[in-house]
Amino acid sequence: MIILEATVITAGYSKLDILKEVGIRVRDGEIVSIIGPNGAGKSTLLKTIFGLLKPRHGRVMLQNRDITGWSPDKIVKEGISYVPQVDNIFTSLTIEENLEMGAFIRRDDFSGRLAEIYDLFPMLAERKKQKAGQLSGGQRQMVAMGRALMLDPQVLLLDEPSAGLAPNLAAMIFDKIKAINKTGVSMIIVEQNAREALKMAHHGYVLAMGKNVLDDSGKALLTNKEVGKLYLGG
């Protein structure tokens, strides 16, 4: 079953179109990875899906609903959560407060969900009263993902979760992503670390210059000569 689909998206920040007729499709329970060079429009695509940018053309469908042009606060209620590439935590709030803000729109008791997030990221549980701004890069990424997971989303959009992390920390974050996916959360992941992103992906997309270049299963893209040469370092 297709849970999220964006079709022929054309979008940009001003007059200029950054995305040109881009499409992406996520099946229920899948990890979909998007790779591509800097400036390809990967972040722009996530922002458009999440309603931070209104597309000039095209549609965003969540299950069978047309959510094109909806505002982020409405989309978040429909079950999509988003972790931005930068500035993705509240630095002056504690870890626990960051997670509470993720659950701001929940009116029910979310202590169970909070406990689940702490189970997933035990490191956060140990420091829940610490200011998020004092944390290291890897811990910040965990806070950011934890915040986004508080609403128990159907689809999670992650923009470069491993950016700027040492290899062992990046590997840890990828493990967490797989663990989150196992709980039934579908995901779109934008990554610079193309090899790791494709390894865990059920399906992968290559984006360049604002256009779809290629899409196939993660495995197929990993063994694709062209992709190997351009994005996997030979």
Add this chain to the structure above:
Amino acid sequence: MVELIFYGIVLGSIISLGAIGLSLVYGILRFANFAHGDLMSVGAYTALFLVTGFLAWIGVSDATFGPLSFGWRMLIAFPVSMLAVAGVAILLDRVLYRKLRAKKSGPVIFAMSSLGAAFILRMIILIFWGADSLFYRPGMLRPAYELPLGVKIRPDQVFIIILVCVLMTTLHLFLQKTKMGKAMRATSDNIELARVSGIDTERIIIWTWGIGGALAAAGGILYGVDVQLHPYMGWNFLIPLFAATILGSIGNIYGAMVGGFIIGVAQQVSTAFLMPTYKPAVAFTIMIVILLIRPKGIFGGSER
């Protein structure tokens, strides 16, 4: 000297009330509201209207509490005026600043508009009450306690300091313990991420104006109780408010509290060496010095 420091704390507590609101609004909307001082005046005059007009008219007793210079009328007028000014601040945002936000206006447009709003509020006061100084209780002798070292302290002033401490503690608890307070801090920290999290930032903005307006009203009324009312009182507070806000790191409300006390004490103590008319210059000088040597204020720069 001890007396001047005490008077400085009284003045500082009033400056703090205004500076908190200025800082709250800046923290979330990133704009310097030049009308904030005049919200203090509106609060003071709203209370004047209630104390000498409406509450007198409906027959609330004029008696004062023990050694204090005010009674039930003021006790009722105080919270009512806070609510009224909260309403004025929210209204100003809805009819003016929100429109500018929607147009993505630049900081100069915001500054000019808030100057215009300040002017309008002041004119309304001038039209109804004229340009003279007024008192909540004209002709009232205000007895002072003589403490050792020849220090004279008025009971009103002790009351002011206690009340301000209560208001600050309440605000602190609101910001740290309640869901809305935490969301206000989150929005001030990163408004984009607040939106991404589904927080209704427009509602947060309304709360921010309401709290800022209410505290400004409290400051204005307490200044009226301590000194006098004047249509330019709030406007004259603007420099000390900005000095306190910048000193305490703009956007940081705890900094604004501390900054307010520092500016108040500095202003009062300066009168031992300078003519009292130079008080605003003292605040202005501190502000310039801070901007030159530590533009992020004494609490800035450690996070982010």
